[in-house]
Amino acid sequence: MNPTLAIHGGAGTMPPGSMDPAAYRAGLHRALMAGHKILAADGPAIEAVTAAVVALEDDPLFNAGRGAVFTRDGQHEMDAAVMDGATLGIGAVAGICGPRNPVLAARATMEHSPHVLLVGLGALDFLRAHGVAFAEPGYFDTPGRREALRTMLAAEASFSADLDDADRHGTVGAVALDRFGNLAAATSTGGMTGKLPGRVGDTPLAGAGTWADAACALSATGHGESFIRIAAGHELSARMRLAHEDLDTAAAAVMAALAAVGGTGGFVAIDRTGRVSLPFNTRGMYRGFVHADGAAWTGIYQEAMQAWS
């Protein structure tokens, strides 16, 4: 076995002036190391993806946990999911604001409830009762995200012109293969700046933005509704299991299906041999992976693909 972890921190146009590439790469690297530490100690894939996503949630640069974007009415509504390919266990939460790390709320749902998906206030009651750590008020707020909402509401007609869309509707996620051959996936998002309250995207929907089974694991980012319409995560698995496609072929087919419904974004995926695929059809996708030996790679734009492919 070749324990491997791949992560993403959102896909989009990422206008060069809008962000500091080194800061994003450093954030990705920290998340890779957080997950790698677990895999290197023969820990399970589900723990590695959770640790990597916790690191990305804690980093205000990425739109998940601290640094989540604001809804139209100035609130946060966060979604997260985990899936353990070894058991087909799933835990997901949607439309919540409270738990410091939404991905840990998803883990608690998987481990302590008979359910797969909990939403809203009912989810918060359950999570509080099960000891999930909540953040102090204001923890998730960052000046940049508040400014982004203001800018968007002030100039709604042209909001896409000068905002980084990876920033505006980014997502973070991870997939891993552990030493025992098990796969897992985790995804977390703050949603879209200025979104309609109550909107749930692909992140917490198993089979769409998050999937793991014995064939592969996937975590997606981008226009969530498109990933739901093509059941992206489960389609990747189905192509590998039923049409015997390899990971790259299946990933290309999923990206073609995404384009066919007009969707933009990308995903990170891994198969049971530890091969990774990180396709996207936007200008860039914050992403990286780390192998068993600790050798890590991070990338942002399309050009950088050549460094590892």
Place this chain on the structure above:
Amino acid sequence: MNPTLAIHGGAGTMPPGSMDPAAYRAGLHRALMAGHKILAADGPAIEAVTAAVVALEDDPLFNAGRGAVFTRDGQHEMDAAVMDGATLGIGAVAGICGPRNPVLAARATMEHSPHVLLVGLGALDFLRAHGVAFAEPGYFDTPGRREALRTMLAAEASFSADLDDADRHGTVGAVALDRFGNLAAATSTGGMTGKLPGRVGDTPLAGAGTWADAACALSATGHGESFIRIAAGHELSARMRLAHEDLDTAAAAVMAALAAVGGTGGFVAIDRTGRVSLPFNTRGMYRGFVHADGAAWTGIYQEAMQAWS
């Protein structure tokens, strides 16, 4: 083309003394005729499945719309979804109480929002703004459901002993093929009696309890978490598209996957030739179908399968 509609009204043990079979058959027949009328007039599959589900929601015998079960805290939380196989358009709502027909709320989400899934109060704001008809207070309540919650809470340890589980966590749904060769699916549920508030099952999740594309359409009922874990709806399609299985073979494989995760329930499915499959692994499933000529069949228990297979 052979326009056909198949429906279900929940799966479970259905203890003989607990219900009047003739009343359920009459309710199924009314729903079949509501959808058939549209198909017979060359209407689209998405309209036919919506009309059939509206009829089932309006019938207090079935756990959706009027007659929805109560959550643990004495509320209703309804979920519904529609999917149009012609366009891969999806609309779904979860955790709502207000719109008289949750399936029409799902249709409004598909038609008037850029989103696929809306939950809770945010969903209600959107639906109100788009003119979806709301029910008067108390409309959804029925004495039998309130009694079921009381019975369950009073004797929680043994609640499964004397309650009909189709009644306790039933779902209604429909799939159709129209004259133009398009497929569609719709599903609606009141959830589970005494469920944890905030729990979302497979009904509103495209790819799990509801799916329609160019290959097939499916609507499921039963233990929702199991249907999510096997991505039942999308797996059926994937087997037909990628492994070239026929509808019955693919349906049997999905039922095997359901059993492998310990799941109970069933589904109705249809392919592009109008062939229907209505498998279940419970004692019974309220179900029926109607062909282009208006010939309709309804069934409840396993034995009755022989009448049409």
